Amino acid sequence: MRTKYLLIIVGLLSSLSDIRAQQVIPSSKLTVQGRAFTENLGFHRVDTTKYKSLPSAVKKLFTHSAGLFVTFRTNSTKLSIDWETGDAALANNSTPIMSRGFDAYVKESDGWRFAGVARPHLKNVESSFTIVENMEKTEKEFLLYFPLYKELRSFQLHIDEHATFFPTVQQFDKKIIVYGSSIVHGASASRPGLAYPAKIARSIHADVINMGVSGNAKMELEVAQMINDIQDVDLIVLDCVPNCSPQQVTERTFAFVQELRKAHPNTPILLMESIIRQIGNYNLEWKKKRHEQNINFKAEYERLLAAGYKNLFYLPADHLIGDDYEGTVDGTHPTDVGFERMVKIIQPEIEKILQR
Amino acid sequence: MRTKYLLIIVGLLSSLSDIRAQQVIPSSKLTVQGRAFTENLGFHRVDTTKYKSLPSAVKKLFTHSAGLFVTFRTNSTKLSIDWETGDAALANNSTPIMSRGFDAYVKESDGWRFAGVARPHLKNVESSFTIVENMEKTEKEFLLYFPLYKELRSFQLHIDEHATFFPTVQQFDKKIIVYGSSIVHGASASRPGLAYPAKIARSIHADVINMGVSGNAKMELEVAQMINDIQDVDLIVLDCVPNCSPQQVTERTFAFVQELRKAHPNTPILLMESIIRQIGNYNLEWKKKRHEQNINFKAEYERLLAAGYKNLFYLPADHLIGDDYEGTVDGTHPTDVGFERMVKIIQPEIEKILQR
Incomplete structure (x- = not known):
C-alpha cells in the first residue's frame, strides 16, 4: 500500500511539473489571417454587426471560423491547444475534427507539410489536445487552421517552458x-x-x-x-x-x-x-x-x-x-x-x- | 384559420397514406454476406460465444458489422431503412455515416454504382432514413453495406406498396x-x-x-x-x-x-x-x-x-x-x-x- 501511495504522489508531482513546464501563448499574440476584413472581428469572418441586412442565417454562418489560420515559429518539442467553440453539435456527414478541431502544418522547402490535428471533445464546448509532441528541438514555422463549421470563441497554445515563440504573418501576391x-x-x-x-x-x-x-x-x-x-x-x-x-x-x-x-x-x-x-x-x-x-x-x-x-x-x-x-x-x-x-x-x- | 386547419388535416392524411403505401421488408428475408461464418450470428462477424478464448476487446469488435452487406432487387421508387445499433457513441476522427450508417450501391453493366446513404440519428441508437427516392420504376439490384464501427442490432427496409422485392445472393470465385x-x-x-x-x-x-x-x-x-x-x-x-x-x-x-x-x-x-x-x-x-x-x-x-x-x-x-x-x-x-x-x-x- 505504501508503494501505491508513493507512486500516486510521484505521479501527481510529475504531472504538476509537466503543467508548470509550459508557456501559455494567448491567441491575442497571433495575427488571424485567411479573411477579407481586419476590423475587430474576434474569430468571425465578417463583421455581422456592420452588415445588418445580410440574411440572419448568412450572418450566423460568417461567425464560423472557416478558412482562418495563424502562423508562428517555435522550437518547442510539443504543441498543445485549449479552445472553446460556440456549440458542440455535430453533423452526421462529417468529422468532428473538421467542424470543431484544428489542423497544423509545418513549412518545408517544398511547401506546407501536415503535422497533426487537435481533436475536439465530443460533448463539451471546451476542448484540449496535444497536436504534436516528441518533436526535434529545431525552430519550425507552424500553420494552424481553425475549425470550419463552428464559431471559435477562444484558444490558447501551450509550448515548452523555454521554447522560442515568434508570431509570423504570411505575405501573398494574390x-x-x-x-x-x-x-x-x-x-x-x-x-x-x-x-x-x-x-x-x-x-x-x-x-x-x-x-x-x-x-x-x-x-x-x-x-x-x-x-x-x-x-x-x-x-x-x-x-x-x-x-x-x-x-x-x-x-x-x-x-x-x-x-x-x-x-x-x-x-x-x-x-x-x-x-x-x-x-x-x-x-x-x-x-x-x-x-x-x-x-x-x-x-x-x-x-x-x-x-x-x-x-x-x-x-x-x-x-x-x-x-x-x-x-x-x-x-x-x-x-x-x-x-x-x-x-x-x-x-x-x-x-x-x-x-x- | 379554417384554411389552416384544412391544410393540417390534408397534411396528416397525406402523410398517413405515405406510411400506408409502403411494404416493410424484415431483415430476416435477406442473406447477410461479407463474413466468414454462416452460423447463427445475428449481424456479428464472428460467433464470439464459440471463440471464448479470444481477448475480450477482440470479441467485442467482432460484433461490429464491418464489411457485412445484403443485396436485393426491387423496382421501388423509394428505399428507406429503420435500424438500431448497440450504442450511439461517436468518434472525433470519423463520420457517423461510416460508423453507424448504411451505404447503398446499384448494379450497372460496369459494376456497382453509388446510390445513397442512411444517415444515423446523432444521439439515439434508433435511426430512420430515406436512402434514395424519386427513382425510376425499373427493377434494379441494390447492395447495402452495414455500419462499420457498431454492433447492428436490427434493421428493416421500406419500399413502395406495390414494388417487387427479391433477395439476392452474390457468387464469388475468390x-x-x-x-x-x-x-x-x-x-x-x-x-x-x-x-x-x-x-x-x-x-x-x-x-x-x-x-x-x-x-x-x-x-x-x-x-x-x-x-x-x-x-x-x-x-x-x-x-x-x-x-x-x-x-x-x-x-x-x-x-x-x-x-x-x-x-x-x-x-x-x-x-x-x-x-x-x-x-x-x-x-x-x-x-x-x-x-x-x-x-x-x-x-x-x-x-x-x-x-x-x-x-x-x-x-x-x-x-x-x-x-x-x-x-x-x-x-x-x-x-x-x-x-x-x-x-x-x-x-x-x-x-x-x-x-x-
Missing part, C-alpha cells in the same frame, strides 16, 4: 474570394486544411478567402455589397449554384454580377457550375434540379457576356469530382477524394486567369 | 480474409462502402472479408485458430502491424503464420507493412516506432522464408498512402484519399497473387 455553399465552407473535408480553398491557397501560395455559407449561398445583393467592401481582389469565384434553386439562378445571377462590378469593375470573376450531385445517380428529381441549375447558370453567363461584361470565366461541372461516383460522403458533399479531384481542375483554371 | 487494425476495420472512410476491403471486393468481384479489429490486431494465436476454421480461403492478408508494438511483431509474427499454416498449408499469405503514420512527420517517437515495426516485420518474413514457408508475399509501406502527407484525417487513419491510394497498390498485388 487575393481570391471564394463565395459558395457547404462545399466551399468545407463539407465534408476530413480536417480543416483539406477544404478546397485551403488546398488551393497552400498550393499556389495565395490568400484564398473562404466565404462558404453552408446551405445559404443564394446570391443576395447584400452579399455582393459586402464583397464590394473588400479591397485589392484579384479573383472572385462564384461556387454558389448548389444552394440556389434553378429559378433563383435565373433571377439572381445577372444582378449579383452587376452589383459586384460596381466596386470590382475589372476583377476576373469565375462562375462555377454545381458539381454533379451523386445522389442524382438514381434520384431523378435531384438529377433534374442540378441539370436545370447549371443550364440556367450558363444562360445567365451568356446573357452577361452579351450585355458587354468582360473578364468573366465559366467552369463547367464535367468531371469536377471524377467519373466513378465515389467522390462524396452522401451524394452531395465531396470527401477529400472529391476535393482532390476538384482542385486538379479548378486550380489550373485559376492559375490561367491570374497569369493573364 | 475468398480473401483481411485481418488487421482500425485501417482494415474502415477508419476513416467517409462511408461503409469506402473501407479498403469493400473497395477491392467491388473492384475485383471477390468475397473480401473484413476482419479489422480497431486497435486490437495483435496476432494472438487464438485469432489464427479462429481463421483456421474458415474454409476455402484463396488469400489471407495480414495488415495488423499498426496495432503491434515492435516487440510484439518480433515475438508473434512467426508463430501466427505457423499457426495459420496448420489449416491453410498452401494458401497465399500477404504480409503488409504498416502504412507510414503521418503523425510521425514531426513526432520522432512515432516515426521510430513505425520504422521498427516494419523492420521487425520484414525480419520475421525473412525468417519464415528461411524456415521453408512458401506462398508468402510481402508488401512494403512505401507510397501506400501517397507521398504528399495528405492521406489521413489525423496522421494515423486514412481518409478516402488514403484508401484510394492504398487500393491502387494493394489491388494489383492481390490480383497478381490470385492469378498465379
Whole structure:
C-alpha cells in the first residue's frame, strides 16, 4: 500500500511539473489571417454587426471560423491547444475534427507539410489536445487552421517552458474570394486544411478567402455589397449554384454580377457550375434540379457576356469530382477524394486567369 | 384559420397514406454476406460465444458489422431503412455515416454504382432514413453495406406498396480474409462502402472479408485458430502491424503464420507493412516506432522464408498512402484519399497473387 501511495504522489508531482513546464501563448499574440476584413472581428469572418441586412442565417454562418489560420515559429518539442467553440453539435456527414478541431502544418522547402490535428471533445464546448509532441528541438514555422463549421470563441497554445515563440504573418501576391455553399465552407473535408480553398491557397501560395455559407449561398445583393467592401481582389469565384434553386439562378445571377462590378469593375470573376450531385445517380428529381441549375447558370453567363461584361470565366461541372461516383460522403458533399479531384481542375483554371 | 386547419388535416392524411403505401421488408428475408461464418450470428462477424478464448476487446469488435452487406432487387421508387445499433457513441476522427450508417450501391453493366446513404440519428441508437427516392420504376439490384464501427442490432427496409422485392445472393470465385487494425476495420472512410476491403471486393468481384479489429490486431494465436476454421480461403492478408508494438511483431509474427499454416498449408499469405503514420512527420517517437515495426516485420518474413514457408508475399509501406502527407484525417487513419491510394497498390498485388 505504501508503494501505491508513493507512486500516486510521484505521479501527481510529475504531472504538476509537466503543467508548470509550459508557456501559455494567448491567441491575442497571433495575427488571424485567411479573411477579407481586419476590423475587430474576434474569430468571425465578417463583421455581422456592420452588415445588418445580410440574411440572419448568412450572418450566423460568417461567425464560423472557416478558412482562418495563424502562423508562428517555435522550437518547442510539443504543441498543445485549449479552445472553446460556440456549440458542440455535430453533423452526421462529417468529422468532428473538421467542424470543431484544428489542423497544423509545418513549412518545408517544398511547401506546407501536415503535422497533426487537435481533436475536439465530443460533448463539451471546451476542448484540449496535444497536436504534436516528441518533436526535434529545431525552430519550425507552424500553420494552424481553425475549425470550419463552428464559431471559435477562444484558444490558447501551450509550448515548452523555454521554447522560442515568434508570431509570423504570411505575405501573398494574390487575393481570391471564394463565395459558395457547404462545399466551399468545407463539407465534408476530413480536417480543416483539406477544404478546397485551403488546398488551393497552400498550393499556389495565395490568400484564398473562404466565404462558404453552408446551405445559404443564394446570391443576395447584400452579399455582393459586402464583397464590394473588400479591397485589392484579384479573383472572385462564384461556387454558389448548389444552394440556389434553378429559378433563383435565373433571377439572381445577372444582378449579383452587376452589383459586384460596381466596386470590382475589372476583377476576373469565375462562375462555377454545381458539381454533379451523386445522389442524382438514381434520384431523378435531384438529377433534374442540378441539370436545370447549371443550364440556367450558363444562360445567365451568356446573357452577361452579351450585355458587354468582360473578364468573366465559366467552369463547367464535367468531371469536377471524377467519373466513378465515389467522390462524396452522401451524394452531395465531396470527401477529400472529391476535393482532390476538384482542385486538379479548378486550380489550373485559376492559375490561367491570374497569369493573364 | 379554417384554411389552416384544412391544410393540417390534408397534411396528416397525406402523410398517413405515405406510411400506408409502403411494404416493410424484415431483415430476416435477406442473406447477410461479407463474413466468414454462416452460423447463427445475428449481424456479428464472428460467433464470439464459440471463440471464448479470444481477448475480450477482440470479441467485442467482432460484433461490429464491418464489411457485412445484403443485396436485393426491387423496382421501388423509394428505399428507406429503420435500424438500431448497440450504442450511439461517436468518434472525433470519423463520420457517423461510416460508423453507424448504411451505404447503398446499384448494379450497372460496369459494376456497382453509388446510390445513397442512411444517415444515423446523432444521439439515439434508433435511426430512420430515406436512402434514395424519386427513382425510376425499373427493377434494379441494390447492395447495402452495414455500419462499420457498431454492433447492428436490427434493421428493416421500406419500399413502395406495390414494388417487387427479391433477395439476392452474390457468387464469388475468390475468398480473401483481411485481418488487421482500425485501417482494415474502415477508419476513416467517409462511408461503409469506402473501407479498403469493400473497395477491392467491388473492384475485383471477390468475397473480401473484413476482419479489422480497431486497435486490437495483435496476432494472438487464438485469432489464427479462429481463421483456421474458415474454409476455402484463396488469400489471407495480414495488415495488423499498426496495432503491434515492435516487440510484439518480433515475438508473434512467426508463430501466427505457423499457426495459420496448420489449416491453410498452401494458401497465399500477404504480409503488409504498416502504412507510414503521418503523425510521425514531426513526432520522432512515432516515426521510430513505425520504422521498427516494419523492420521487425520484414525480419520475421525473412525468417519464415528461411524456415521453408512458401506462398508468402510481402508488401512494403512505401507510397501506400501517397507521398504528399495528405492521406489521413489525423496522421494515423486514412481518409478516402488514403484508401484510394492504398487500393491502387494493394489491388494489383492481390490480383497478381490470385492469378498465379
